[in-house]
Amino acid sequence: MSGALSVSTFARSLTGETAFDVLAVARRLKSTGKDVIELQIGDSPYPSATAAIKAGKAAIEAGQTRYCPSMGLPEFRESAANLVRAEFAIPATAVNVVVAAGAKPFEQFFCELFLDPGDHVLVFQPAFPTYEPNIARRGAKPVYVPLRQENAFRPDLDAIEAFIKEPLAKAIFLNSPHNPTGGVATKADLAAIANLVRGTKVAVFSDEPYCHMVWGDRHHSLLAEPGMMEQCVAAYTFSKSYSMSGWRCGFAVTSPPFAELIGKMINTTLSCAPPFVQLAGKAAMEDDPSERDGVMRKFRAKVELLVAELRTVDGVTVLLPAGTFYVFPNVEPICRRLGITSHGLAMYLLEGADDRLGVACLGGECFGEAGRGFLRFSCAEPDDRLVQAVRFLAEAITRADRVRAYLTAHPRYRLG
Numbered sequence: 001m002s003g004a005l006s007v008s009t010f011a012r013s014l015t016g017e018t019a020f021d022v023l024a025v026a027r028r029l030k031s032t033g034k035d036v037i038e039l040q041i042g043d044s045p046y047p048s049a050t051a052a053i054k055a056g057k058a059a060i061e062a063g064q065t066r067y068c069p070s071m072g073l074p075e076f077r078e079s080a081a082n083l084v085r086a087e088f089a090i091p092a093t094a095v096n097v098v099v100a101a102g103a104k105p106f107e108q109f110f111c112e113l114f115l116d117p118g119d120h121v122l123v124f125q126p127a128f129p130t131y132e133p134n135i136a137r138r139g140a141k142p143v144y145v146p147l148r149q150e151n152a153f154r155p156d157l158d159a160i161e162a163f164i165k166e167p168l169a170k171a172i173f174l175n176s177p178h179n180p181t182g183g184v185a186t187k188a189d190l191a192a193i194a195n196l197v198r199g200t201k202v203a204v205f206s207d208e209p210y211c212h213m214v215w216g217d218r219h220h221s222l223l224a225e226p227g228m229m230e231q232c233v234a235a236y237t238f239s240k241s242y243s244m245s246g247w248r249c250g251f252a253v254t255s256p257p258f259a260e261l262i263g264k265m266i267n268t269t270l271s272c273a274p275p276f277v278q279l280a281g282k283a284a285m286e287d288d289p290s291e292r293d294g295v296m297r298k299f300r301a302k303v304e305l306l307v308a309e310l311r312t313v314d315g316v317t318v319l320l321p322a323g324t325f326y327v328f329p330n331v332e333p334i335c336r337r338l339g340i341t342s343h344g345l346a347m348y349l350l351e352g353a354d355d356r357l358g359v360a361c362l363g364g365e366c367f368g369e370a371g372r373g374f375l376r377f378s379c380a381e382p383d384d385r386l387v388q389a390v391r392f393l394a395e396a397i398t399r400a401d402r403v404r405a406y407l408t409a410h411p412r413y414r415l416g
Helices: 009-013 018-031 050-061 074-088 105-114 131-137 157-163 187-197 256-267 275-286 290-310 332-338 342-352 383-396 400-409
Strands: 035-038 097-100 120-125 141-146 169-175 203-207 232-237 250-253 357-360 375-378
Touching (some): 009 131, 018 035, 018 357, 074 232, 074 250, 105 250, 120 131, 120 157, 141 157, 157 187, 332 342, 342 357, 342 383, 342 400, 357 383
Parallel strands (some): 035 357, 120 169
Antiparallel strands (some): 097 250
């Protein structure tokens, strides 16, 4: 065969979520008999919402398995609008809602809606790994600003004020509650951000998958601030609140004209989100929220347990996250002492620290340069396994011979 095809520059540069790469390694090791405590990926350990399972089965049996409107089923859009209006004070009705397969597609649709080649996008880092490729897909440029542990990983308002004055400024990616740090933008933060961007040419993507995982207060959305419906697209998912990650159900809220344009993008890519999935999601939203809130309390207890355990490890500094089911400890002193990068430390815990047991987590640099020196643990394991994972960490970092052997075999993880 001659004339081999060449792929695009974008395809060659494409990166994805390292969590799925580490997941593959963890599953491979488990298949060989190794015991792996899996804290690497943001998936719920709990069953999907009872109402969703019941309604999804009934919808399939009723024949809700064909095409439906690209914007979403009217009854789902109405239910989603009711939820964000009642729980987050967002002034939405059904015309503000558009439905897709989870929250992640809306990153791409937002970029297609607002970005042209050369535009600048403010991204707070550490950042969810799929933001950058979706910005790159449009030929735009991310402008990174660090989130800092000493500021509880809240967005830097001065950085936003400086950014919107740039001539090429076009968009901001805002993620609260924040993955991977657990930081949460306060109501005052969001009001200040709204005051800064209101009336400018800058659009905001407000990524809110963890809206029911706010531990100290309650969730606040930028869309609840006056005038933000015309400058913001907010994305929500059922993966976290209702343990429905595999169902792939999510929705966005924005102004009706923007929602209709995103609907056209769905029409020309996905056609529609599966109607039986939407009906399952509708049931989850409308059912008594006590089941959902009970699961959220379980997550909060797991987070508190993991933080308490990590605080017993010498060389670890960790905040109690204000939201999400991730814990983001600073392990820089340990990395310096061992001469290993933070993701190298994560992979050592999985592959090299012990022959029979491993812990799967992520190095903070998987979320960008600002994450170096941190680890991200999810809480998606039973409580006793969380305790076991931290005690394993404490022991593993004392095995200097094991660390040296791992770095010899994997020199890319040496701390430069």
